[in-house]
Amino acid sequence: MLDYKALPKIELHAHLSGSISRQCLHEVWLLKKAADETDLQDPLIEMPPGKHDYDLKTFFPLFSSYIYNLVNDGPVLRYTTLSVLRDFAEDGVVYLELRTTPRAMPAVGLTEADYVRTILDTIAEFERSAEGKTLRTKLILSIDRRNNPTQARQVLALCKQFLGLGVVGIDLCGNPAVPLDPQLAPVFEDARCVPGLGMTLHFAEAECSGSDAELDMLLSWRPDRLGHVICVSERVRREIAGRKGIGLELCLSCNVHAGMVHGGFESHHFGEWWKAADAVVVLSTDDVGIFGSPLSNEYALAAQHFGLSRAHICGLIRKGLDVIFGGEEEKSRLRDILWKA
Numbered sequence: 021m022l023d024y025k026a027l028p029k030i031e032l033h034a035h036l037s038g039s040i041s042r043q044c045l046h047e048v049w050l051l052k053k054a055a056d057e058t059d060l061q062d063p064l065i066e067m068p069p070g071k072h073d074y075d076l077k078t079f080f081p082l083f084s085s086y087i088y089n090l091v092n093d094g095p096v097l098r099y100t101t102l103s104v105l106r107d108f109a110e111d112g113v114v115y116l117e118l119r120t121t122p123r124a125m126p127a128v129g130l131t132e133a134d135y136v137r138t139i140l141d142t143i144a145e146f147e148r149s150a151e152g153k154t155l156r157t158k159l160i161l162s163i164d165r166r167n168n169p170t171q172a173r174q175v176l177a178l179c180k181q182f183l184g185l186g187v188v189g190i191d192l193c194g195n196p197a198v199p200l201d202p203q204l205a206p207v208f209e210d211a212r213c214v215p216g217l218g219m220t221l222h223f224a225e226a227e228c229s230g231s232d233a234e235l236d237m238l239l240s241w242r243p244d245r246l247g248h249v250i251c252v253s254e255r256v257r258r259e260i261a262g263r264k265g266i267g268l269e270l271c272l273s274c275n276v277h278a279g280m281v282h283g284g285f286e287s288h289h290f291g292e293w294w295k296a297a298d299a300v301v302v303l304s305t306d307d308v309g310i311f312g313s314p315l316s317n318e319y320a321l322a323a324q325h326f327g328l329s330r331a332h333i334c335g336l337i338r339k340g341l342d343v344i345f346g347g348e349e350e351k352s353r354l355r356d357i358l359w360k361a
């Protein structure tokens with residue numbers, strides 16, 4: 021039996037706010053409650069331990085109406101980010117690309133740039149600590165589907181501002197039920213022209229965001245990686261398969277628990293993609309705080325449901341290296357770690 025936790029792993033699709041454990045949110049809530057700074061319900065009641073079956077209707081409001089109201093100042097952003105980094109490190113993750121939607125906190129005078137800076141400073145602080153020795157973390161900034169073009173432009177401006185300082189990519193995320201504003205296209209087209217900036221897109225998460233017209237537009241931006249890739253037509257599937265070296269960030273537990281795929285783990289499209297010669301499949305957690313499955317468990321699930329051997333698992337992790345946004349130096353560090361495992 022493989023020790024999936026001890027196995028060095030790379031995580032490329034993890035949303036910061038969704039990766040905060042309920043215990044950590046509870047600790048924040050206790051402090052805020054004691055200081056009379058919150059009217060929110062205890063996170064352990066709001067999101068009972070063991071409850072992971074949030075569907076797309078109940079999932080997105082968790083952020084807008086709950087988590088964002090608890091993580092609403094600089095010290096809490098630092099505290100929760102540290103906790104997320106610690107959790108990934110303890111799970112044996114050696115390279116992490118964390119993604120987040122820059123968020124101003126006007127009540128405490130924090131701008132979107134301050135938000136990004138606070139997270140980068142926290143990552144640096146963690147990497148200097150003994151517990152952070154093996155994990156290296158980079159940041160991807162997300163444009164949410166609900167953002168207007170001005171907000172999207174601002175995210176791109178932040179990517180440029182912090183490129184080389186820890187930010188390595190741009191993402192399109194958000195509730196797939198929100199129609200995609202075609203005016204976001206020029207922002208991603210411009211992002212594509214920024215040297216050194218990686219691009220990953222949430223792709224065909226639901227029927228409503230899986231039309232060929234939408235997917236053709238996303239593919240025209242020439243993304244390096246795609247997240248989820250669920251509701252794709254046969255033509256789009258072939259188109260993706262033909263894009264040599266494209267990264268596919270697949271999230272087993274998230275998709276199964278949220279009812280985004282049907283028929284349980286065995287029928288997850290990981291089964292179709294993981295052997296595809298030209299695609300690079302990277303197992304990812306998405307939102308471990310909500311769906312409760314750390315990356316080590318995602319690998320265990322893949323092995324259990326798709327019959328992957330130790331050699332398959334190690335091969336998959338090593339192949340993932342090709343699609344990281346962290347640059348050659350990071351790849352070389354990871355080669356040393358992953359080929360020794």
Ligand SMILES: CNc1ncnc2c1ncn2[C@@H]1O[C@H](COP(=O)(O)O)[C@@H](O)[C@H]1O
Pocket residue numbers: 035036037038080083084119120121122162164193194195196222225274278306307
């Ligand atoms: C099914 N999986 C998903 N699909 C699409 N968007 C997702 C997501 N999981 C999380 N997010 C997006 O990430 C934000 C929270 O993290 P940050 O505040 O950015 O760190 C949410 O607002 C949500 O839109």
